[in-house]
Amino acid sequence: MKILVPVKRVVDYNVKIRVDKETNAVDLNNIKMSINPFDEIAVEEAIRIKEAGQCDEIVVVSLGPEQSKETIRNALAMGADRGIHVKTDHSPEPLLVAKILEKVCEKEDYDLIILGKQSIDDDCNQTGQMLSALLNRSLGTYASKVEIENDTIIVTREIDGGLQTIKLKKPAVLTTDLRLNEPRYASLPNIMKAKQKTIDELDPSDLGIDMTPKVSTKKVEEPPKRVGGGKVESIQELVDKLKNVSGVI
Amino acid sequence: MSVLVLAEHNNQSLKEATKKALTAALKIFSPAHVVVIGNNCASAANDAATLEGVEKVLLVEDTTYENMLCEPTADLLFELMKSYDYLVSAATTNGKNILPRVAAKLDVSQISEIISVIDNKTFQRPIYAGNAIATVESSTEKNVITVRTTAFETAQVGSSVATIEKIDAGNNPGLSEFIEEKVSSSERPELTSAGIIVSGGRGMQSGDNFKMLESVADKLGAAVGASRAAVDAGFVPNEYQVGQTGKVVAPELYIAVGISGAIQHLAGMKDSKVIVAINKDDEAPIFEVADYGLVADLFDAVPELDKELEKIQK
Ligand SMILES: Cc1cc2nc3c(=O)[nH]c(=O)nc-3n(C[C@H](O)[C@H](O)[C@H](O)COP(=O)(O)OP(=O)(O)OC[C@H]3O[C@@H](n4cnc5c(N)ncnc54)[C@H](O)[C@@H]3O)c2cc1C
Ligand SMILES: Nc1ncnc2c1ncn2[C@@H]1O[C@H](COP(=O)(O)O)[C@@H](O)[C@H]1O
Numbered sequence: 001m002k003i004l005v006p007v008k009r010v011v012d013y014n015v016k017i018r019v020d021k022e023t024n025a026v027d028l029n030n031i032k033m034s035i036n037p038f039d040e041i042a043v044e045e046a047i048r049i050k051e052a053g054q055c056d057e058i059v060v061v062s063l064g065p066e067q068s069k070e071t072i073r074n075a076l077a078m079g080a081d082r083g084i085h086v087k088t089d090h091s092p093e094p095l096l097v098a099k100i101l102e103k104v105c106e107k108e109d110y111d112l113i114i115l116g117k118q119s120i121d122d123d124c125n126q127t128g129q130m131l132s133a134l135l136n137r138s139l140g141t142y143a144s145k146v147e148i149e150n151d152t153i154i155v156t157r158e159i160d161g162g163l164q165t166i167k168l169k170k171p172a173v174l175t176t177d178l179r180l181n182e183p184r185y186a187s188l189p190n191i192m193k194a195k196q197k198t199i200d201e202l203d204p205s206d207l208g209i210d211m212t213p214k215v216s217t218k219k220v221e222e223p224p225k226r227v228g229g230g231k232v233e234s235i236q237e238l239v240d241k242l243k244n245v246s247g248v249i
Numbered sequence: 250m251s252v253l254v255l256a257e258h259n260n261q262s263l264k265e266a267t268k269k270a271l272t273a274a275l276k277i278f279s280p281a282h283v284v285v286i287g288n289n290c291a292s293a294a295n296d297a298a299t300l301e302g303v304e305k306v307l308l309v310e311d312t313t314y315e316n317m318l319c320e321p322t323a324d325l326l327f328e329l330m331k332s333y334d335y336l337v338s339a340a341t342t343n344g345k346n347i348l349p350r351v352a353a354k355l356d357v358s359q360i361s362e363i364i365s366v367i368d369n370k371t372f373q374r375p376i377y378a379g380n381a382i383a384t385v386e387s388s389t390e391k392n393v394i395t396v397r398t399t400a401f402e403t404a405q406v407g408s409s410v411a412t413i414e415k416i417d418a419g420n421n422p423g424l425s426e427f428i429e430e431k432v433s434s435s436e437r438p439e440l441t442s443a444g445i446i447v448s449g450g451r452g453m454q455s456g457d458n459f460k461m462l463e464s465v466a467d468k469l470g471a472a473v474g475a476s477r478a479a480v481d482a483g484f485v486p487n488e489y490q491v492g493q494t495g496k497v498v499a500p501e502l503y504i505a506v507g508i509s510g511a512i513q514h515l516a517g518m519k520d521s522k523v524i525v526a527i528n529k530d531d532e533a534p535i536f537e538v539a540d541y542g543l544v545a546d547l548f549d550a551v552p553e554l555d556k557e558l559e560k561i562q563k
Binding site: 013014016017019026093098120124126127131134140157159161162164168177178215216217218220222223226228229230238239241242243246 | 519
């Protein structure tokens with residue numbers, strides 16, 4: 001069995017971003033970038049499936065600028081086998097990412113594709129679902145537990161009301177939720193080893209996909225700032241304020 | 250122009266989230282149609298038919314749709330979308346699961362979690378955990394949109410009742426099968442529609458200690474929520490999580506207890522009307538968004554709050 005894991009390079013989750021009023025965009029200068037946390041969970045899951053003897057090869061793929069190779073190396077250092085870098089100046093909208101991933105799957109077949117449930121920059125939460133539609137495969141989003149049987153995959157999903165378990169036919173597309181696993185740190189020897197692993201390059205134009213966006217961003221603004229910082233000295237004062245000033249209880 | 254709203258329901262009644270998504274849909278075009286897909290779910294369709302701005306309700310009942318499995322539901326919506334320009338749903342887990350699959354089949358992008366409708370092609374949506382707001386414009390005829398429900402009012406019951414049209418079920422591609430659902434039943438209000446929420450974080454130290462918050466919540470008629478750390482530690486189940494990647498809430502009153510206020514948590518609650526924070530670390534970032542911050546040990550403060558509320562009740 002072969003697993004494909006799409007990984008995105010995003011602003012590190014600890015960074016509080018700033019909107020640049022001049023360029024009307026999020027200021028990405030000198031900002032720490034990392035692998036999207038949900039994608040790290042996806043890589044970890046693939047590695048665990050391989051360690052359980054249920055997978056022969058893990059391929060990671062990233063769409064983005066040259067630096068996306070670092071994100072790929074990161075996943076290779078965790079334990080993925082090889083990488084594919086699809087060169088674009090920035091990560092395109094989810095539909096286009098899904099179309100490119102569909103082409104990647106046409107070149108080589110994967111029994112399982114594990115994506116993150118959402119990129120923490122665009123917060124779209126779409127790509128995995130779209131890819132499953134394009135490939136006409138079964139879909140298990142927001143996975144918190146994955147069990148592979150012969151031709152099926154049992155997935156427990158985090159849903160609004162609690163947990164749902166479904167059975168998917170292979171080949172399948174999964175997206176990860178936070179509690180699927182805790183990703184490992186790459187060890188130094190593995191970081192060294194990752195440098196020897198192959199990363200193939202692909203150009204979207206070779207894949208024959210029209211990359212014209214269907215949605216354009218007109219403006220990016222800071223949200224209205226919340227005025228906080230008020231303090232109370234005691235529970236009595238708190239209850240009094242909630243009752244008599246705010247009128248919320 | 251025509252708009253179809255996908256209903257969120259439990260096969261019995263329509264969820265509040267759909268009434269909010271409907272309000273957003275009506276800003277794009279009014280009146281709208283609502284589609285109720287499920288099994289033995291006619292009562293949810295009846296609910297939808299009473300709402301102001303709903304012209305017609307499509308009702309599709311079949312065992313295939315009992316649990317809203319995404320593949321058959323998306324296939325059906327794709328067929329229905331031949332007669333509509335817009336597909337709108339609340340950004341619930343069902344909406345987020347199903348709609349992108351329909352969008353890809355229609356060869357359009359989805360616009361996720363809109364917070365405002367500027368015109369029928371232009372929308373605002375939060376990005377970077379709500380630390381930036383993007384105004385986006387669609388260039389396609391057909392559009393697929395999910396709605397952040399905290400940003401829209403609940404649609405009200407109207408003066409007339411819409412017609413309900415039964416639609417035949419589509420094929421089940423048989424790619425997936427439902428096994429089970431573990432849904433905790435609680436007497437408390439649902440997180441996403443509660444007027445007051447009491448949330449606990451890692452500072453609570455155990456699931457048992459959440460009983461203190463439940464007692465406070467019950468006195469206020471509130472829902473109980475949590476930070477990711479509290480869920481990861483197993484204090485409470487996953488559906489309690491508030492935040493960027495959990496539930497987004499905006500109650501009248503949000504009480505954060507033993508929560509530090511990470512970006513990802515703030516993303517889910519900073520639009521609450523009044524925020525209270527109880528934390529022993531006076532530098533915790535949660536205080537920056539709190540209207541009323543109390544620097545205290547929660548194990549003293551929460552029981553005291555409970556007693557004080559009991560006094561008011563009497
Ligand atoms: C991809 C990703 C997605 C995420 N999504 C979410 C999300 O949706 N929601 C979310 O909440 N988080 C999310 N997080 C996690 C987030 O970054 C924080 O780790 C988390 O919110 C911290 O939870 P906490 O505030 O409960 O814990 P901590 O940060 O550990 O804070 C505990 C607080 O309790 C206080 N405390 C301790 N003991 C006491 C006491 N006795 N009395 C009073 N105060 C006390 C401490 O001073 C501290 O401020 C996400 C992270 C990632 C990477
Ligand atoms: N540029 C990209 N390169 C690789 N994978 C991506 C890219 N963009 C999105 N993905 C994958 O799709 C998931 C969901 O992203 P999104 O739909 O943008 O929220 C991510 O967690 C990744 O697994």
